[in-house]
Amino acid sequence: MIMKELQEDNSENNVKIYIESLIQAVLVPYRFHPNRTTSLAAVRYKKLFELSSLYCGDSKLEDFDTEFPDIEEFSILPNSHGKMMAQASGGIFIDYIFERCLTHTYLDGTVVSFAVKQYIKENNKAPEKLQDLVPRFLDNVPIDVFDGKQLKYSKENMWIYSVGYNLEDNGGSRESYIDIPTCYNVKKCYNNPTIPVNTEYLDN
Incomplete structure (x- = not known):
């Protein structure tokens, strides 16, 4: 009896794991596009390079947002994780x-x-x-x-x-x-x- 219950539990767990794997297999490419992320980061680094040549008061670093957006709202968008990575990537250079x-x-x-x-x-x-x-x-x-x-x-x-x-x-x-x-x-x-x-x- 106990063995049967364990097998049923394992079966349910396996189904859950399988479903979660399918979801991840679909969501990961949707949430993270390597090429688009690289392009976004390149644009930000180019902008930072331009700012570095200005007088400090003209650089407007406070407008160069590096904060993470609302995860729940942002995560439904294409390449959401890639956008967050690119957005946060310039923080150290701003400092x-x-x-x-x-x-x-x-x-x-x-x-x-x-x-x-x-x-x-x-x-x-x-x-x-x-x-x-x-x-x-x-x-x-x-x-x-x-x-x-x-x-x-x-x-x-x-x-x-x-x-x-x-x-x-x-x-x-x-x-x-x-x-x-x-x-x-x-x-x-x-x-x-x-x-x-x-x-x-x-x-x-």
């Missing part, structure tokens, strides 16, 4: 572009901050504007990679800053000092990246 912008800002701002300190050492006062550093301490004032204009300087607060990703001149702030590993995850930082001029070390 790279974003971090590159902040890294350039940090490096250029640090160079300027050293130039300001050297100016103070020689003149016993802070420069009124960054152009005062040219050509003695800088060949030219670095360009803000976010808007293509010169980096900003606050004599009152003694810091160099960028207009940041929102392209608004917020004057810099202590709360938005650049910390490269975390800045691109903090809105206050990437919208107003700031590099301090550490004048307390001038005598060292």
Whole structure:
């Protein structure tokens, strides 16, 4: 009796497995088209390549969606899995572009901050504007990679800053000092990246 029940259970399971296999055999080619997926990914990478040559504020990375769509609604469409793969594939490159912008800002701002300190050492006062550093301490004032204009300087607060990703001149702030590993995850930082001029070390 027990053996008969086990055989019946196995038979039902085998039928279920067979039906599921048939469904998968039909759905997998429907949900994933390799050639179409490759073409979609290529279009996205080409767009990212074009964005990488723009000033950071013009790249509009926030419009370059990498979030997964609603699975239940999306899964009934042809090549749905392929589209999701292509859509998510550019995420790492978007992060790279974003971090590159902040890294350039940090490096250029640090160079300027050293130039300001050297100016103070020689003149016993802070420069009124960054152009005062040219050509003695800088060949030219670095360009803000976010808007293509010169980096900003606050004599009152003694810091160099960028207009940041929102392209608004917020004057810099202590709360938005650049910390490269975390800045691109903090809105206050990437919208107003700031590099301090550490004048307390001038005598060292």
